[in-house]
Amino acid sequence: MRELDELLLLFLDRGYESLDAKGRRAFAVLLGYPDAVLLEWLMGRMVPTDKEVGHVVDAIRRAAAP
Secondary structure, eight states: OHHHHHHHHHHHHHTGGGOOHHHHHHHHHHTTSOHHHHHHHHTTSSOOSSHHHHHHHHHHHHHHOO
16 A cells, blocks of 8 residues: 555654664554554554554654644
8 A cells, every 4th residue: 555655654764763662563563464454543543452553653643744
C-alpha cells in the first residue's frame, strides 16, 4: 500500500531515532500487523489494544503532520 509506505518512510526519516528500546520493539511488533490494520490505525479510524504499539502509532502520526 503506497500510502502506508509513505507514512512509514516519513516516520523513519523524522521520528524513529526518538524511540527508546521499548519503542523500537513496539515498532517491530507494529510491522507484523496486516497493512489494512496499520492503515486504519495510522488514519485514526482504529486504536491498537497494545499500549506500546499505540504510542508508536501516535509517534508516526505526529511525524506525518505538517
